[in-house]
Amino acid sequence: MSSVSQFQSSASLSHRIAKVAGRLAPGERAVADYLRDHPEEAAVSSASRLGAETNTSDATVIRTARKLGFDGLSDLKRSLVDHVARRRDPAKVLDERLRRLPEGAGTVVGPVLDAGRALLGEADDLVDGDEWQRCGAALTAATHVWTYGIGPSAMLAEYFALALRRAGAAADAWTATGFRLADDLLRVEAGHAVVVIAPLRVFRETGIVLDRAHQVGATSIVLTEAIEEAGDTQADHVLHLPESTASAANELLVPLTLLHGLVLELVAKDRSTAIRNHQELNALRTKIAGNELDTTSLRGPYSV
Numbered sequence: 001m002s003s004v005s006q007f008q009s010s011a012s013l014s015h016r017i018a019k020v021a022g023r024l025a026p027g028e029r030a031v032a033d034y035l036r037d038h039p040e041e042a043a044v045s046s047a048s049r050l051g052a053e054t055n056t057s058d059a060t061v062i063r064t065a066r067k068l069g070f071d072g073l074s075d076l077k078r079s080l081v082d083h084v085a086r087r088r089d090p091a092k093v094l095d096e097r098l099r100r101l102p103e104g105a106g107t108v109v110g111p112v113l114d115a116g117r118a119l120l121g122e123a124d125d126l127v128d129g130d131e132w133q134r135c136g137a138a139l140t141a142a143t144h145v146w147t148y149g150i151g152p153s154a155m156l157a158e159y160f161a162l163a164l165r166r167a168g169a170a171a172d173a174w175t176a177t178g179f180r181l182a183d184d185l186l187r188v189e190a191g192h193a194v195v196v197i198a199p200l201r202v203f204r205e206t207g208i209v210l211d212r213a214h215q216v217g218a219t220s221i222v223l224t225e226a227i228e229e230a231g232d233t234q235a236d237h238v239l240h241l242p243e244s245t246a247s248a249a250n251e252l253l254v255p256l257t258l259l260h261g262l263v264l265e266l267v268a269k270d271r272s273t274a275i276r277n278h279q280e281l282n283a284l285r286t287k288i289a290g291n292e293l294d295t296t297s298l299r300g301p302y303s304v
Helices: 013-023 026-037 039-043 047-053 058-067 073-088 090-100 109-126 129-141 153-166 179-185 204-216 227-231 253-269 271-289
Strands: 145-148 171-174 193-197 219-224 237-240
Touching: 013 026, 013 073, 013 109, 026 039, 026 047, 026 058, 026 227, 039 073, 039 227, 047 058, 058 073, 109 253, 129 193, 129 219, 129 237, 129 253, 145 153, 153 171, 153 193, 153 253, 153 271, 179 204, 193 204, 193 253, 204 219, 219 227, 219 253, 227 237, 253 271
Parallel strands: 145 171, 145 193, 193 219, 219 237
Antiparallel strands: none
């Protein structure tokens, strides 16, 4: 069966793997996982090298490429090169997303929502349950949680720290780069946890933050789709994000959802503290407003 008949030619590798996962033999799944987790190295590797890296054979590598909808290894490697280039170039990311929109569509909201649902579905397959539990336990045990993100990810870092504080945890966000980041890093101590949000790339600052956490004995968690780059750091835990540059969905959608889930993990372990904190928050808002936050006008005939 040709690649065109199985997949759209531009489907992401993660999407291709998810579609055929049930039809892959163990060796083929090992190859597929390696391709997904190490795209840069795989893009310049021969079939025999890929076979050696996955404890399979060059024949298994070729068979896997075809099952994933590629014409062969060369077609697969071209796709990997395009994927790596897109992830590093914001202009290419935007261009790829625009190409995902149907021509002549009256509105983009439908395709964008469809892409978001598909991306969240892929995330469900990628998040390892055991690793998720370890991340939740690390955050629960931490005496202070630091969250770090730069560029668009800075908003997620600030949201996560705010949500943790409202749940009763000691948390703050960093969004600095350059020399200013060094002052923040001085505050990390053993017993702390550092959560880094790096959807598309693990920048130099990202690696330094993770190295510092390791150096002082803090636990670190990184959320990224650049798994190969994350593997070169000293991160303790990695939450694997799906490839977002090959769809109309935003790269912040899945990390935002996972961060929300981590907050709920903490809340579930200490529900009373979280509720008490939110009640106190509402009381403080009442004082700031200068009067009671009256909700009686919102009550309908079915209110109790």
